[in-house]
Amino acid sequence: MKHLLFLSAFIFFALSLQAQNLEGKSNADLLKELDEIIAQKLDYRTVYIEKIDSLKRCASRQSMKVRGETYHKIFHSYVNLQTDSAMAYLNKMESLPQMDDDLEYAFKTKLCRAQILGVMGLYSSAVHTLEEVKSEGRSPELLLNYYQVCRSVYGWMVDFGEIADQQGHYLDLTQQYRDSIISVQQPSINRSIVEADRFIVLGELAKAKSISESCLAKADALQSCYLDIILADIAKAEGSHKDEIRYLTQAAIGDLKRGVTEYSALGRLAVLLSEEGDTERAYEYLICAMEDAVYCKARLRSLEASTVFPIIERAHQAKMKERTRRNIVFYCIIGLFILLLSGLIIYLKNRNKQLAETRQMLAKSIEDQKVVNETLRHVNNQLLHSDKAKETYVARYLERCRGYIGTMEERRKHFLRLLKNRQYEELQNALKSDTQITEEEQSFYADFDDAFLTLYPNFITHFNALLQPDAQIILKHDELLNTELRIFALIRLGITDSTRIAHFLNYSLPTIYSYRSRLRNKSIYSKEEFDVKIMEC
Numbered sequence: 001m002k003h004l005l006f007l008s009a010f011i012f013f014a015l016s017l018q019a020q021n022l023e024g025k026s027n028a029d030l031l032k033e034l035d036e037i038i039a040q041k042l043d044y045r046t047v048y049i050e051k052i053d054s055l056k057r058c059a060s061r062q063s064m065k066v067r068g069e070t071y072h073k074i075f076h077s078y079v080n081l082q083t084d085s086a087m088a089y090l091n092k093m094e095s096l097p098q099m100d101d102d103l104e105y106a107f108k109t110k111l112c113r114a115q116i117l118g119v120m121g122l123y124s125s126a127v128h129t130l131e132e133v134k135s136e137g138r139s140p141e142l143l144l145n146y147y148q149v150c151r152s153v154y155g156w157m158v159d160f161g162e163i164a165d166q167q168g169h170y171l172d173l174t175q176q177y178r179d180s181i182i183s184v185q186q187p188s189i190n191r192s193i194v195e196a197d198r199f200i201v202l203g204e205l206a207k208a209k210s211i212s213e214s215c216l217a218k219a220d221a222l223q224s225c226y227l228d229i230i231l232a233d234i235a236k237a238e239g240s241h242k243d244e245i246r247y248l249t250q251a252a253i254g255d256l257k258r259g260v261t262e263y264s265a266l267g268r269l270a271v272l273l274s275e276e277g278d279t280e281r282a283y284e285y286l287i288c289a290m291e292d293a294v295y296c297k298a299r300l301r302s303l304e305a306s307t308v309f310p311i312i313e314r315a316h317q318a319k320m321k322e323r324t325r326r327n328i329v330f331y332c333i334i335g336l337f338i339l340l341l342s343g344l345i346i347y348l349k350n351r352n353k354q355l356a357e358t359r360q361m362l363a364k365s366i367e368d369q370k371v372v373n374e375t376l377r378h379v380n381n382q383l384l385h386s387d388k389a390k391e392t393y394v395a396r397y398l399e400r401c402r403g404y405i406g407t408m409e410e411r412r413k414h415f416l417r418l419l420k421n422r423q424y425e426e427l428q429n430a431l432k433s434d435t436q437i438t439e440e441e442q443s444f445y446a447d448f449d450d451a452f453l454t455l456y457p458n459f460i461t462h463f464n465a466l467l468q469p470d471a472q473i474i475l476k477h478d479e480l481l482n483t484e485l486r487i488f489a490l491i492r493l494g495i496t497d498s499t500r501i502a503h504f505l506n507y508s509l510p511t512i513y514s515y516r517s518r519l520r521n522k523s524i525y526s527k528e529e530f531d532v533k534i535m536e537c
Helices: 002-024 027-039 041-060 064-079 083-095 103-119 123-132 140-160 164-184 189-201 205-216 221-238 241-258 265-276 279-296 299-362 366-382 387-420 435-455 459-464 483-492 498-505 509-521 527-534
Strands: none
Touching: 027 041, 027 241, 027 279, 041 064, 041 241, 064 083, 064 103, 083 103, 103 123, 103 140, 123 140, 140 164, 164 189, 189 205, 189 221, 205 221, 221 241, 221 265, 241 265, 265 279, 387 435, 387 498, 435 459, 435 483, 459 483, 483 498, 483 509, 483 527, 498 509
């Protein structure tokens, strides 16, 4: 309960601030504020419903005589929110004992039925109910209530009645009951609202505007909505679309903040915005108004919205098609740009590849080889997550290292030729052994083992899983790979030709065949399956 009171007080305070600040806002600011309120309309409606629930709890604790007045308040709260619930509480009012012996109570109840039938669009039934009511001898308060309901019902008959040739008659009745309201109502803001409405009908716009503007500062939230509607009507009569939009926006803000679902300002505003070219916002506003009208089951508001919806919907669809066309053009331009950029990237990539190949061809010295190896290690770190990149890196690395070993061999042969030419002093020590080649070859194997296991850290485990238990390979404590594992490591990298494997590992071709055949025969899979499984290690 405390939470409800606090939230209600907060909304009242916000509405007061709104009344003070709206005058200084532009139409664009007001429309933006309305957009935000529409997004939060369910929160405002929840507060409104909580107030009704509070009245319901009070009614449950009251006596029958007092309960009728509370039901009357609940009914009026539901009239602008949900007509089914309003009708349900009207039925409860009629079921109370005072309906039979309290003439004033019965009179008020009849007026409530006429009012709700009008909101529901059942105009003939509403008029028939009013004709059954006898207003003679009623108190000024009840008489005022009677005139207000009659003015509303006959006004709706003018706007939405289906019998066109009787509209003039209902218009006269509407004006008569408007005058009757003025005649019995005490001076107040509510009376001033009716007087301003009357001056609009008489064409005295200046008087209507003066009365309305003077009342705004003292009006409550509901009265402010009525006054904004009247000022919007005046602006329309004066041909001021900007002011009409302004006042209708203010009225729509007030309606939605009150939490009600039966209102007219938002639908009228949607039509104006559509005429101004803001079809997207108009479409959203009309959808909101139609949803609320359906929730309320207020036939008169549904008729209002359905009348203009096809026009706004067509304008909205036309605008959406234009936007779609612009988007297609935009995306085509972006696609072309991406295509050109992709072509440039591919060209630069190919160009860089050519430069890299040229650089490799020019790398002849050991120092250049170290730089290339460092570059390849760096590339290897970047391509860890790509199998294809890993295979390419290792293959290029092996080609380079093998080429380096071949170069060292060629140098050794060259030194021997010098020896044959009797150049003993320079070459005697270098030709006594092949230590340098052996060391480079061992370094090559160590680099290969380390690089391969970095790329395929689980290779040994997966490979042993392909072999019979007694044939699995167990490495020495200082070994990364042995000869058998290196052979199948090369196969895992896509180098399946035994001649190339023999060249890489500096073994004879029969030795390679022997290793491959021996391990195939010890596999738990067939030869064909074993070859496939190797590529999955």
